[in-house]
Amino acid sequence: MRATLAWTRRSAVVWVAAPLMALAGAAAVASPASWDFSFGGASGHIESLCVVIAPAIAGLVAWEASRGRRSGFYELEASTARSALLVGARVIGVGAALGIVVYVAAAALVAFRFSPYGSPQLAVIALGALVIIAWAALGYAIGLWVPHPATAPIVAVASYLFLVVDSSHSLAWTSLVAGVDQGCCGLNVAPRTGALAGQALVLTGLIGVGFLLIAGRRWQSRARRPGGGLTLRSVGAMGLVAALIAGGVGELRTGNGALLVSSPPPSHYPCARAEGLTVCVWPAERSQLGLATRAAALAFAPLQGLPDVPRRLYAQGLLPPQRAARTGTFSLPLGRVSAQSLAVSMVGGLAGAVPSCAKRLPGGGASWPGDQVLAELQGWLIHQVEPDTTVEALVPPPAQPELSSLLQAPAARQHAWAAQALRAQHDCSLPAPPIP
Amino acid sequence: MKALSHSFGGLRRGRPVRALRQVSFGLHSGINALLGPNGAGKTTLLRLLATTLRVQHGQIEIGGVCFGADSTTSGSLGQYRQRLGYLPQRGGYLGHLTCEEYVAYVAWLRGMPGKVAPAAASTALAKVGLGDHRRTKLTALSGGMLRRAGIAQAIVNEPDLLILDEPTAGLDPEQRQGFYEVLGGLDPSTAVLLSTHLLEDVEALRAGVVVLAAGTVRFEGPSTELAELGGGPGLRAAYIKLVGSPPVQLPPA
Structure with a gap:
């Protein structure tokens, strides 16, 4: 040798x-x-x-x-x-x-x-x-x-x-x-x-x-x-x-x-269930499935009483064979991420998209009745995942008094308000609900 | 070997050149010198024996192995190659290796296990007087030392047949003397076939001689018989008589 x-x-x-x-x-x-x-x-x-x-x-x-x-x-x-x-x-x-x-x-x-x-x-x-x-x-x-x-x-x-x-x-x-x-x-x-x-x-x-x-x-x-x-x-x-x-x-x-x-056949999508939620990712993301499932449970399990909160979640671009009701998408961010920060990103996706019924503004923006409480709604949703976050960190100054007021209301009234506010984000005929 | 003939060239390379014509002679234990002028067919013959050329006509029978174009082969060419030592005319040196690495590598190629090859290389290098240069790269050796390293690789497996193609070419008298001493120290049962065009080599080694000219054997026998053929004490007259031209003469020392 x-x-x-x-x-x-x-x-x-x-x-x-x-x-x-x-x-x-x-x-x-x-x-x-x-x-x-x-x-x-x-x-x-x-x-x-x-x-x-x-x-x-x-x-x-x-x-x-x-x-x-x-x-x-x-x-x-x-x-x-x-x-x-x-x-x-x-x-x-x-x-x-x-x-x-x-x-x-x-x-x-x-x-x-x-x-x-x-x-x-x-x-x-x-x-x-x-x-x-x-x-x-x-x-x-x-x-x-x-x-x-x-x-x-x-x-x-x-x-x-x-x-x-x-x-x-x-x-x-x-x-x-x-x-x-x-x-x-x-x-x-x-x-x-x-x-x-x-x-x-x-x-x-x-x-x-x-x-x-x-x-x-x-x-x-x-x-x-x-x-x-x-x-x-x-x-x-x-x-x-x-x-x-x-x-x-x-x-x-x-x-x-x-x-x-x-493209991988649907049967190859790795899926997992937790707390009544189903989470599916791309085959290439199989190793992230546990993290995504934990984040989805953290984000959506407490919100299941609200309308349009998804029960089935798919990684971005991974469309289900037949788009069912109460489905949502999420993106796995780059690098290492905690389940909590991924959960924040998931709930953030519940509100914020401009509805198709919104009135287009000349400057390029859009307007619909529900957007008057959009900031408060987004702040409230994140607060459900991260209760320790201060109001100042959640929303801009004009919305801080309203969010503070909302968070001091009983939990049932908060959820009722959030349900109305979420509907108003998709239905332009609905007015923005008043803060309790 | 019997009736060996070999040609180079052919259809695409012009008229074929016949390097060997019906060459037959026997090899004996000890030193056998293949004497002849340039172009006599010495290297072709040695390459056939070293199995690096395909036999076209005739057959070679040596050490229980028979191979050739017209005969049924007996024995194993692989075993024959394991028992062979060969120093090609161009040396075949790998300059980036040290003496020991080079000789050990050839030992491995000859079929020796890799673990024992370095020890065998050291022994062979000591035999040729390069024991102190085991770790010297081949590129750092003089011409004479390089030739000795070549002989070391050729004897590393203690071969039954040692083929040396013009081993003294380019060596000064002192280096040639050293080379003769190395050959003198070999096991007497080893058959050595060396080619040369120097009569001095044959005289010094008192070798059996085969004179080859224009691809044919002109003489086969002891050097003393060759000298008698010329009618004098030296080989020069006999050589001229057989070959038709004077031998190469070394410049005066």
Whole structure:
């Protein structure tokens, strides 16, 4: 083991680990182009980091392979007992392992820097690792066949261009052959299993192509058994690789317009119940479901006697199959949040929206009778969740006397007033109820 | 080896060049020198023996392994390669490695377990007088020391057959003397086949000789017989008689 470890320590791949990490880190913290702040969306951004990492690894591994041939070492190596595939796999393995370490570190950086919420799309992130392995295998094979000093930079640049150009191709299935799709995922879409499998098949096929080229280089030059030309095993290996690529491309071309993503079916929405309330979130937000349920109970359980207070709550954009009565929506905010502050945000959503019956004002505003008590209503709703908050912190000065008066009234009268005030926020024919 | 023929080039590369024509000779334990002018086919022959070239015609039978184009192979090429030591003409040095790392890596390639390879490398380096340079990078070695590091990698597995392609090329007389001493210290049962175009090498090593010219064997036998063929004490006259041109002469020391 020591002999191979020493070789690994001297590998060019190891020496560029730090600059490669810096490069990937810079790409990781660069402003995300299109992903929302869920971990699902971030998964696409993480996967796109392999566009930077994979070409660098491919170039380095090509350098390792071509260096051996240029120095004449390949001639010596060909006379030894170790299989060319084993020797190649070791070089490719060191390169790919380093690339994956950098990739995982950059992914952690994305998670730390942007604090996305929800669960990552692990299959998409794993696909990025497969891209790195595939390009390492191809880079080594090319370096072996073309041992020119310029091979390594050419491999790096060409693979970068391929990954960038192909992944931005307008034809959907072609763009997915690269195995990179920055816009793959989001809160409201999940990767299509078939498309992911198609990409994985193509990439596995490319790894196979790399190893076939390595075996072919050795086969071309070295002594072998008589009749040891195209054996059944080698023909089988070529057939398998061709089948993998053809199967992958076929899978990408068919089904769902070759799109990688599809909206998750309603049956996949994670839901939970607490105190008579049902809360549903996107699959990507599954890890936040407990928090959302606690917040919903905190916010709405005491208000259930009021009109229009939702009993079923859905994460923003997650529309139920048939919009039922007493349904509401909420948004999970960025970063870490307490159940109480999320509950405040939820009750805040009960009032404040301009009703469609409101009279539009020339300055761009709107007016309806209920808006005269809107501030007091919003302050009262928040006070139900955070009773310790002072009136001064809840509403602006003109509304503070009225809210104070309201909060001093008996609880039953407060609820009756809130019920009327809430109705007046949706029905423009109703007057604003007087403060008790 | 029997009736080995080999050609380079072909349809796309123009007229094929026949490097070897029906070459047959036997290898014996001890040192065997392959003597011949440039272009005689020495390197091609050694590469065929080292299994880095495919046998086109003829067969090689050595140490219970038989491989070739026309025959049924017996034995295992893998085992043959494990028992082989090879120093290619271009050396095949990995300059970014230290002597010990380089030799240990070749030991691993020869099939030695990775755990024992460093110890075997140290032993081999000590045998060639590079024991104090185990941690020196190959790029920091002189030409003669580099050649010794090459020999160390070739003997690290204590091979049954040691193939050395022009191992003394570029060495000064003192370095060549050191090289002869290294070869003299090898296990007598090891068959060494070295190619050279220097008569001095053959005389110093008192080796069995195969003279190769234009791809054919012109002489096979002990160096004393070769000298007798020329009618004098040295090999020069016999060489000229067999090859048709004078041998390469070293510049005066």
